[in-house]
Amino acid sequence: MAQCSINDCHGTSRSRGMCNKHYASWWLSTKGRMSERRPYTKRVVGALCSVEECSVLAGRRGLCDAHYTRLRRYGDVNAFKRPSRARCLECGDRAAARQLCKKHYQASVANPKRQQDRSALRSAYARHTGGACDLCGAPDAKYLDHDHGHCPGTIGCAECIRGALCQACNLLEGTIKAALSKGVITEVSGPLAEYLANPPFQRWWGERADGGSLAA
Numbered sequence: 001m002a003q004c005s006i007n008d009c010h011g012t013s014r015s016r017g018m019c020n021k022h023y024a025s026w027w028l029s030t031k032g033r034m035s036e037r038r039p040y041t042k043r044v045v046g047a048l049c050s051v052e053e054c055s056v057l058a059g060r061r062g063l064c065d066a067h068y069t070r071l072r073r074y075g076d077v078n079a080f081k082r083p084s085r086a087r088c089l090e091c092g093d094r095a096a097a098r099q100l101c102k103k104h105y106q107a108s109v110a111n112p113k114r115q116q117d118r119s120a121l122r123s124a125y126a127r128h129t130g131g132a133c134d135l136c137g138a139p140d141a142k143y144l145d146h147d148h149g150h151c152p153g154t155i156g157c158a159e160c161i162r163g164a165l166c167q168a169c170n171l172l173e174g175t176i177k178a179a180l181s182k183g184v185i186t187e188v189s190g191p192l193a194e195y196l197a198n199p200p201f202q203r204w205w206g207e208r209a210d211g212g213s214l215a216a
Contacts, residue, residue, distance in 0.1 A: 051077050118144065118156070125164055125201060134163035134200045135173070135191055143170040144201075162199035 004011040004019035011019030018026060049056050049064035056064035067077040087094065088101035096102040122144055133141040141164035146156025165173060176192060179185045188196065 121158060128204055133166040133169050135165060135169040135195055138166040141166050145170060158205055161201045163201045
């Protein structure tokens with residue numbers, strides 16, 4: 001066993017080449033403590049954050065709470081959390097529901113006036129078609145299909161509604177459109193192609209350009 005490096009000491013070396021007694025004496029001395037410990041920065045009451053253009057009062061390490069948190073989490077006072085991938089289709093802000101931010105979601109879905117307008121359009125068009133599906137002719141067409149590129153969300157307007165569909169045709173139309181957008185298929189044929197190219201609702205709405213009442 002190595003001996004203590006202190007002169008005239010025959011104790012066994014335990015740490016830093018010193019025995020326990022001389023190591024404790026060294027550590028308790030002013031020289032030992034100040035050479036090993038991290039320099040202490042005195043907190044100045046009322047001082048501002050050290051980050052440029054930040055006017056918030058400083059806390060730990062001369063930083064405000066926000067910049068100190070960024071430093072701890074990301075290692076940089078100017079770093080931000082990775083933005084969410086879900087973005088509003090209207091404005092690009094963080095999406096809250098159905099690919100819309102809170103503002104546009106409430107405007108498109110939770111707006112009572114817009115829901116009333118949609119209900120009036122549904123009733124008037126059902127009177128025109130007899131409630132039949134525009135694709136298969138089934139008598140339970142309860143879904144108003146619309147162009148989501150024009151009106152994101154579940155409620156469309158008179159300018160983007162294509163027609164009334166039954167549940168089966170509505171699911172089929174959505175599935176085929178998703179396959180088109182992903183490149184799984186390149187074209188659509190048959191009644192669906194005619195429906196998308198020349199929407200029956202838009203033909204009916206164009207005939208009402210004279211301003212006829214929806215209640216008629």
